[in-house]
Amino acid sequence: MTHNITKLSVLLAGVMAAGIAAADYPTKTITMVIPYGAGGGTDVLARTLQPALEEALGQTIVVSNVPGGGGILGFTQVANAKPDGYTVTIPNNVIFATEGMGNATYTYSDFDYLGNVMSEDYVVAVRADGPWDSWEALVDDMQANPGTVSFGFSGAGGSTHVASEILADMVGYRARQIPHDGSSDAVAAAMGGHIDALMLNLADLASGLRSGRLIPLVSLGDDRLEDYPDVPTLSELGHELSLTNWRGIAAPAGVDAEVKAAWAAALEAATSDAKVQEAIANQGAEVDYMAPGETLDARMAELAESFIRTAQRLK
Structure with a gap:
């Protein structure tokens, strides 16, 4: 009996200590x-x-x-x-x-x-001094030359990879999908001309866009981007797809x-x-x-x- 009471006391003490610790969080x-x-x-x-x-x-x-x-x-x-x-x-x-x-x-x-905390759109961007100044021009090139345009994103099997594949299936093109170890690496690769285009969240593209070395071509959100009002949404271009992160x-x-x-x-x-x-x-x-x-x-x-x-x- 005494042994059981002792075990119960220890258990209750542990529960009380955990409760106190949680109530005082963070310490x-x-x-x-x-x-x-x-x-x-x-x-x-x-x-x-x-x-x-x-x-x-x-x-x-x-x-x-x-x-x-x-x-x-x-x-x-x-x-x-x-x-x-x-x-x-x-x-x-x-x-x-x-x-x-x-x-x-x-x-x-x-x-x-x-x-x-926040929500943001997926966006496709390219190098500002590259050969494409619109999403339609990039798509035309990818459809005419399947597998030649390199399309970067952050991480194989990650969010932007899946979004990039969904986009390719929806629009009907084939590109060389190139994973990178993080969005900053993907942005650096695009700015350096190592990949042709990339799919990232707008926040991940911010440094490249602000530098003027990257330009956005299309947004996958429901509405046009406030800071880039000339960039169309994919739905405006006739594709019923909306993706946000x-x-x-x-x-x-x-x-x-x-x-x-x-x-x-x-x-x-x-x-x-x-x-x-x-x-x-x-x-x-x-x-x-x-x-x-x-x-x-x-x-x-x-x-x-x-x-x-x-x-x-x-x-």
Whole structure:
């Protein structure tokens, strides 16, 4: 009897300690794993959010770049971390795409989604001094010369790879698909003339577009880009396809409700910050805050179904 009471006391003490720890969250430095190299859209977003999140959470956030495998290496590190809220990442559609391609050991349900931050369009861009000044001209060339135009994206089996293949199937062309280890590498390759065109999110293209060395040809979003009003959407050109990406905060599945609440409050504060909003707008994206819960989980499930199904066809 005494032995059972002792075991119960130890168990209750552990539960109480865990509850206190969750309620006091955070009490130490948080690591934000960015599964790409420095300079890409995800890295820029992390460093944009960092000061506002540190102020809201009252703790230091260390941004750790872990590139490799088109995001798989970094996301795997997070999926395998302790679900205590001290290791997080910034995911997007690549989580679903890599699962569908069978390239990753994790699934999208191995993460808890702590909030959505922004949404952005997929965009096709080319070198400004290249031979194409319109999407129609590029398509004509790719259709007339199948497999000769090189089309870059970020990571084999990733979000932009799947989006690029969906686009090729919809429009009816064949290009040489060239993966890169992160969006910044893809942008550098395009600006250097190593690839002819590339498919990325608008935020990932920001540095190349602002430099004037890249120009956007078409957007896959529902509406024309605010900063590039002359760039048509794919639907305007007669193709019924709309693709957008998202970026938010995720942690290993199993974090406490108190941790989720802390991140919800911090992300709401950060996305309401004028400097953060301006920085996201300057990347050509828009703040799209969604709190953790049923609505966000349903959105993730819907996106997962679409991207996983498409990615499976590409294997």
